Amino acid sequence: MSIQEISLSGRKKLVSNKEMTFLEKMYLIAILKGLGITIKHFFRKKATINYPEQVREFSPVYRGRHMLKRDEQGRENCTACGLCALSCPAEAITMKAAERKADEKHLYREEKYASIYEINMLRCIFCGLCEEACPKDAIYLTISKELVPANYDREDFIFGKDKLVMPLEMAIKNTQLKNSN
Amino acid sequence: MDSTFIIEKSVVILVVFGVTMLMAMYSTWAERKVAAYLQDRVGPNRAGWGGLFQPLADGLKLFAKEEFAPNTPNQFLFRVGPGIAMATALMTSAVIPWGDRLHLFGRDILLQATDINVGILYIFGIVSVGVYGIMIGGWASNNKFSLIGAIRAASQMVSYEVAMGLSIVALLMMTGTLSLKEISEQQAGMNWNVFYQPISFLIFLICAFAETNRTPFDLAECETELIGGYHTEYSSMRMGFYLFAEYANMFISSTILAVLFFGGYNYPGMSWVAENWGVNLANIIGIGALFVKLCGFIFFYMWVRWTIPRFRYDQLMHLGWRILIPLSIINIMITGVVILRGEIFAYLGW
Ligand code: SF4
Ligand code: SF4
Numbered sequence: 001m002s003i004q005e006i007s008l009s010g011r012k013k014l015v016s017n018k019e020m021t022f023l024e025k026m027y028l029i030a031i032l033k034g035l036g037i038t039i040k041h042f043f044r045k046k047a048t049i050n051y052p053e054q055v056r057e058f059s060p061v062y063r064g065r066h067m068l069k070r071d072e073q074g075r076e077n078c079t080a081c082g083l084c085a086l087s088c089p090a091e092a093i094t095m096k097a098a099e100r101k102a103d104e105k106h107l108y109r110e111e112k113y114a115s116i117y118e119i120n121m122l123r124c125i126f127c128g129l130c131e132e133a134c135p136k137d138a139i140y141l142t143i144s145k146e147l148v149p150a151n152y153d154r155e156d157f158i159f160g161k162d163k164l165v166m167p168l169e170m171a172i173k174n175t176q177l178k179n180s181n
Numbered sequence: 182m183d184s185t186f187i188i189e190k191s192v193v194i195l196v197v198f199g200v201t202m203l204m205a206m207y208s209t210w211a212e213r214k215v216a217a218y219l220q221d222r223v224g225p226n227r228a229g230w231g232g233l234f235q236p237l238a239d240g241l242k243l244f245a246k247e248e249f250a251p252n253t254p255n256q257f258l259f260r261v262g263p264g265i266a267m268a269t270a271l272m273t274s275a276v277i278p279w280g281d282r283l284h285l286f287g288r289d290i291l292l293q294a295t296d297i298n299v300g301i302l303y304i305f306g307i308v309s310v311g312v313y314g315i316m317i318g319g320w321a322s323n324n325k326f327s328l329i330g331a332i333r334a335a336s337q338m339v340s341y342e343v344a345m346g347l348s349i350v351a352l353l354m355m356t357g358t359l360s361l362k363e364i365s366e367q368q369a370g371m372n373w374n375v376f377y378q379p380i381s382f383l384i385f386l387i388c389a390f391a392e393t394n395r396t397p398f399d400l401a402e403c404e405t406e407l408i409g410g411y412h413t414e415y416s417s418m419r420m421g422f423y424l425f426a427e428y429a430n431m432f433i434s435s436t437i438l439a440v441l442f443f444g445g446y447n448y449p450g451m452s453w454v455a456e457n458w459g460v461n462l463a464n465i466i467g468i469g470a471l472f473v474k475l476c477g478f479i480f481f482y483m484w485v486r487w488t489i490p491r492f493r494y495d496q497l498m499h500l501g502w503r504i505l506i507p508l509s510i511i512n513i514m515i516t517g518v519v520i521l522r523g524e525i526f527a528y529l530g531w
Contacts, residue, residue, distance in 0.1 A: 031488070031489060034488045034489060035484060035485070035488050037488075038219050038484060038487055038488045039219075039484065041218070041219050041220065041221055042215075042218045042219050044221055045221075046218075046221055046222060046223045047221045047222065048221075048222050048223045050223070050226070
């Protein structure tokens, strides 16, 4: 068997340059065949997913929107070390560090914390490298069904701490769950 | 001419006008839907149920858009172009017999705006004027792409009109009349002309595609080469008029195909219905039958659009001048021989 005849897909056809017959030259048969193919698609199942009403099924190891975690006592984990920003291939993360005051011990776990923490969701590719880099277990990519809601302004895609930090109620609930286990 | 006659005709004309507009409007919706379905998509489905209000939304959008006019010395022609295209597209519907006649208020109402005895010639005449709309629009746009598109459209329509006219000649030799009404009447029962003149039908169909500038013959506005062809410079409702005229043309040419070749408003069992259920009902079903046929053709137009790629320009001219025209002339000769076979046999002494 020569290399020309091997067909990996099983659909290889040799191109022939033979003269077309009269019937072929009329093209009508070819056109009818084409019409047959297109009409078959007319009755096929549609590939469209009607988005807001219908949601594509997610994989169990899906990486959704980020969340900045709180620990059992409801304190923010992040220490503004900047490793996540460094590891981010899309350069989506920025932050500003601040020093924890004496009366803020119940708010932040570490002595240094992120006073501003922003992720530009238009840049983020949801790779999860920030999560891997974090030494404080502070940032996680959740399995939220909604990645980034549509919006009119570019500014609205820069998510600050108000959108990223885990809500307090959730932290309380998590602690309760942990204690009951 | 009494006043009731005028009222009757006005009503018929208004209804025909309204229906043509409505059909053109919903052809745009149907085109999107058919295109989507043929490509495994679902098409517009947000405005109303199944996207049924989409044409209204489109119209609203076009009206709300800024009317941009290029810096052209021919402002007047630029404005008048879309109007001509639209007017000629709507004028052809005047001679089409939408049904036989209804018996209402003690009068026989002819379901046709006017039954002139040169109906087909009238249609051909108006359709050839339609090319002025495109030509003027393209010329006045002061843009190379528009001009090339317009020239293409003009030469294409002129060439295919010849083949179209010749293909109809064979049919007219058989029917012996130019009135669309009589042609419809002759096809009562299942005597549809397509069974007697299949070649003529095929040529007419191909030419109808070319005349309406639809794919595979949409060289006048091929997006890949000419941006938008003759309506490149148009915006707002002026462009809407061009597009609308195109869909109105498609509707009319589908109707003509149905009337000339597929029996018009006739359907199998029409005489039975007329005897048993009354003439009015039979004719109303007849209107329905005509609409089913012409919607079938409109669907076919769209189906072909999403199947066959565009012709090259020389291929287009080759097909028109060197294949369709000789073919229709041969068809005319064969038809003539068949019609005169008695005399020919007598002459040969068989
Ligand atoms: S998921 Fe990837 S891209 Fe997004 S912020 Fe984290 S590291 Fe950057
Ligand atoms: S989220 Fe983690 S990696 Fe990023 S700054 Fe905070 S502690 Fe450091």
